[in-house]
Amino acid sequence: MANAVVSIKPRDRARVLIANRQLKMAQSAHAYVRGNTLHFYEWLKKHSSRSIPEGPSIWICGDCHVGNIGPLADSEGKIEIQIRDLDQTVVGNPAHDLVRLALSLATAARGSDLPGVTVVKMMEQMIEGYESALAAPRTEVKANGDDLTPIQVVLEQSRRRRWHHLAEERIEDVKPQIPLGKRFWTLDKKERDGIEKLFQEEAVTAKILEFKGREKGTTIAVVDSAYWMKGCSSLGRLRYAVLLGIGKKNDRSYCLIDLKEAASAAAPQRRMRVHNNAQRVVTGARELSPNLGERMLAVKLGGKDLVMRELMPQDLKFDLDRLTQEQAVAAARYLAGVVGKAHGRQMDSKTRSSWLSTLKKQHSKSLDAPSWLWSSVVALIADHETAYLEHCRLYASGL
Structure with missing residues (x-):
């Protein structure tokens, strides 16, 4: 069964995502x-x-x-x-x-x-x-x-909870690799190139290094990335998991990044000073949930607005x-x-x-x-x- 999931191509995602959402x-x-x-x-x-x-x-x-x-x-x-x-x-x-x-x-x-x-x-x-x-x-x-x-x-x-709990839960292992399978799917070349380029942007690297007090100028590298089937109401939007290496290759720490497409809100809204849906999500998070908002950033990828956030092992739901x-x-x-x-x-x-x-x-x-x-x-x-x-x-x- 796992092999069938791995073979899912970008053009087939919508069909699988809709079926999972219905289920x-x-x-x-x-x-x-x-x-x-x-x-x-x-x-x-x-x-x-x-x-x-x-x-x-x-x-x-x-x-x-x-x-x-x-x-x-x-x-x-x-x-x-x-x-x-x-x-x-x-x-x-x-x-x-x-x-x-x-x-x-x-x-x-x-x-x-x-x-x-x-x-x-x-x-x-x-x-x-x-x-x-x-x-x-x-x-x-x-x-x-x-x-x-x-x-x-x-x-x-x-x-x-510590990093190894997050790694075992989200990527099934502490090895620096995202295993393709039921939740994580392969990316096409355009998506991989776009993600590589995104994490070379100054604002993006600054946000990663700012969080947890990492030292400025530290090298950041994309170790692995995959499409992420996660959530329920958000299934169908672009979502990526990105494993980053922080520091030199022989002395790295790792962090897991969630990249999620920001779509229009269903909730009735009053006047907001935001330019797009990703900025709306980040601004709202900073007001309502400072612990989450401080690690989020509105970004562009493939011409779409996405929200970037670093995942923490302590983040759980009831x-x-x-x-x-x-x-x-x-x-x-x-x-x-x-x-x-x-x-x-x-x-x-x-x-x-x-x-x-x-x-x-x-x-x-x-x-x-x-x-x-x-x-x-x-x-x-x-x-x-x-x-x-x-x-x-x-x-x-x-x-």
């Missing part, structure tokens, strides 16, 4: 929600304009689901849980991040076979966690308590598909706090106070959360469940 999205309702941002915003455009409030104009994630939040390391190895995927980031309405996260949490709870009352408690704790972090965005959001054990486990794994009721509720509060902190850092005290006041309105006796958040999640779950089953039917008919 991933058919695995569960939660996977469908994670992988179909466009469907979410189509629903939002049709049904939410009268109910969801207009928050302040700030950078939002745009695709704020559970899988897009996790541990990220800065250049010194310090780890903080932040938003880890900014493909959809725009200057927009922070309420959209709240609805997207609430939908993701609700479908994760359903995937864990938790009762509906759990979703009610999750929404209440989610908005409380968000509001608390929004009010004090410079305060650390701590993952304490037995109910946050699933998050603590991932954090501890993140703290223990798998919260199997939780107890207590864990699900605690996770909802904690993850919403991470988003609240990312939003709140961009607002002055007056703007934060006004947004908090808006969020505290429309609570009812039966739900300590905004009614617009609850009604949106209920409608979105029904809408996405129908779309997910239809997706499965169409996918199965193509097998």
Whole structure:
């Protein structure tokens, strides 16, 4: 089977990528929600304009689901849980991040076979966690308590990881080579030449050497590169893995670079001072997730806009598909706090106070959360469940 994957040529990529995307999205309702941002915003455009409030104009994630939040390391190895995927980031309405996260949490709870009352408690704790972090965005959001054990486990794994863990996970070995196979595919000559040329550009080498305090003037060489089949909603865009050697050949260290095509965002956007989609992603990352943004750069390759970022072994994501009721509720509060902190850092005290006041309105006796958040999640779950089953039917008919 591995040999068949290796033989995939650039002209055949689209067919294989589409098939893999359909398969991933058919695995569960939660996977469908994670992988179909466009469907979410189509629903939002049709049904939410009268109910969801207009928050302040700030950078939002745009695709704020559970899988897009996790541990990220800065250049010194310090780890903080932040938003880890900014493909959809725009200057927009922070309420959209709240609805997207609430939908993701609700479908994760359903995937864990938790009762509906759990979703009610999750929404209440989610908005409380968000509001608390929004009010004090410079305060650390701590993952304490037995109910946050699933998050603590991932954090501890993140703290223990080193380069060889990243190499074994991403490239299957610590040898300086990217093995072609299921995930990594061969490049054509034009792609290889373009990548070689890219990593000779002054701005690119400066960014690589700047990160982790590497010495200026150090030699950088492309050791290997491959097309990378990774992700779900991004499948179909150009994506490359590039293994770089830092330093002289007989005394090298290595780093793994992710090059990802930046496409247009589905999220409704307000006025932004950016020139292209890659710059949009990098700018949003610097505002929302400093640990990630500091190692990203907007680049051009083959006439397309791509985002370059160095991968760190500490970068992980949460798998919260199997939780107890207590864990699900605690996770909802904690993850919403991470988003609240990312939003709140961009607002002055007056703007934060006004947004908090808006969020505290429309609570009812039966739900300590905004009614617009609850009604949106209920409608979105029904809408996405129908779309997910239809997706499965169409996918199965193509097998």
